[in-house]
Amino acid sequence: MSDTPESRWIVEALELYERPLLRYARWIVRxxxxxxxxxxxxxxRLCRENPAxxxxxxxxxxxxxxxxxxFDARKKEGxxxxxxxxxxxxxxGLEDKQTVSQILQIVQTLPKNQREVLYLKFQCDxxxxxxxxxxxxxxxxxxxxxxxxxxxxxxxxxxxxVRRTQ
Amino acid sequence: MNIHPDDPKWTAYVxxxxxxxxxxxxxxxVESSEEARTLVEELRVAAGMLRDELASxxxxxxxxxxxxxxxxxxxxxxxxxxxx
Numbered sequence: 001m002s003d004t005p006e007s008r009w010i011v012e013a014l015e016l017y018e019r020p021l022l023r024y025a026r027w028i029v030r031x032x033x034x035x036x037x038x039x040x041x042x043x044x045r046l047c048r049e050n051p052a053x054x055x056x057x058x059x060x061x062x063x064x065x066x067x068x069x070x071f072d073a074r075k076k077e078g079x080x081x082x083x084x085x086x087x088x089x090x091x092x093g094l095e096d097k098q099t100v101s102q103i104l105q106i107v108q109t110l111p112k113n114q115r116e117v118l119y120l121k122f123q124c125d126x127x128x129x130x131x132x133x134x135x136x137x138x139x140x141x142x143x144x145x146x147x148x149x150x151x152x153x154x155x156x157x158x159x160x161x162v163r164r165t166q
Numbered sequence: 167m168n169i170h171p172d173d174p175k176w177t178a179y180v181x182x183x184x185x186x187x188x189x190x191x192x193x194x195x196v197e198s199s200e201e202a203r204t205l206v207e208e209l210r211v212a213a214g215m216l217r218d219e220l221a222s223x224x225x226x227x228x229x230x231x232x233x234x235x236x237x238x239x240x241x242x243x244x245x246x247x248x249x250x
Contacts, residue, residue: 010242014235019227032228040234047241103219121181122213123220128183140174143183147174154212 010047013058018043020124021066027119028070029077038069060130063120067134106156107149114149117142169201180209 021042025035042065046054054061107115113135120131128146132139178184179192195202230238 007239007242010238014230014238018230018235022229023223023227026228036228036230036234040230040238043238044241047238047244101219103215104223107216107220118216119220122217123223125221128178128181143174143178146181147172147177150177150180150209150212150216151171153216154208157212157215158208 009051009055010043013046013062014043017059017062021062023123024063024119025066025070028067029073034073034077035070038066038073041069042066057130057133059124059126060133063124063126063130063134102157103153106153110149110152113137114145114152117145118149121146169195169199169205171205176205177209177213180206180213 018039021039022032022035025038026032029035029038042062045065046062049061107118110118116135117131117137120126120134121128126134128139128142131137131142135142137145175184175188175192179189184192192202192206196206229235
């Protein structure tokens with residue numbers, strides 16, 4: 001493949017977002033092969049987009065497309081309750097408590113809407129505004145959910161000895 | 167001055183999500199109140215631990231298969247470049 005500005009843009013997007021998007025998609029669909037297909041389709045759609053329209057909010061665009069494709073996939077698979085009741089959260093393999101840190105165990109006990117915004121904030125490093133656009137929540141609601149979740153984590157950490165696993 | 171720990175602005179402050187005026191307001195509270203300093207410090211620790219834990223998970227994330235990545239890169243040859 002030739003190294004053109006066009007391909008470099010996509011390569012840079014792949015480098016930055018391939019794995020975070022895969023984790024996010026796998027988190028929703030709970031199947032790594034399905035998640036890979038979703039993320040590939042996300043990037044194929046990126047190739048067809050007008051960069052001038054989305055380059056200023058690339059992360060937000062990618063996560064929004066990925067999220068929509070993932071929920072569509074879950075609905076098609078018939079594994080899913082309606083969107084509003086969808087359970088987002090515990091990744092395959094994370095159920096084994098021996099391998100999960102105390103922090104992640106606490107996160108897994110949080111409501112699904114709190115888990116999603118925590119993931120987008122702390123793992124994907126998105127802003128409240130970007131998270132609001134992706135999840136279709138208001139910025140103030142995102143702030144409330146993150147604050148509530150961080151306080152819950154803080155409260156549980158303070159009440160129990162911290163046991164971190166690597 | 168009363169501190170309201172339920173107010174989302176405390177975590178927004180710790181995460182750098184406030185505008186300049188809001189940030190200045192929190193900083194005044196932090197300067198004048200032991201309770202506010204304690205709250206901010208505890209939120210900072212919890213947020214830091216969350217970031218460390220969740221970010222560390224990224225490194226263990228799966229990747230696209232080689233043929234899927236190649237498909238994207240092939241499609242990218244026909245993509246437009248963003249205006250720089």
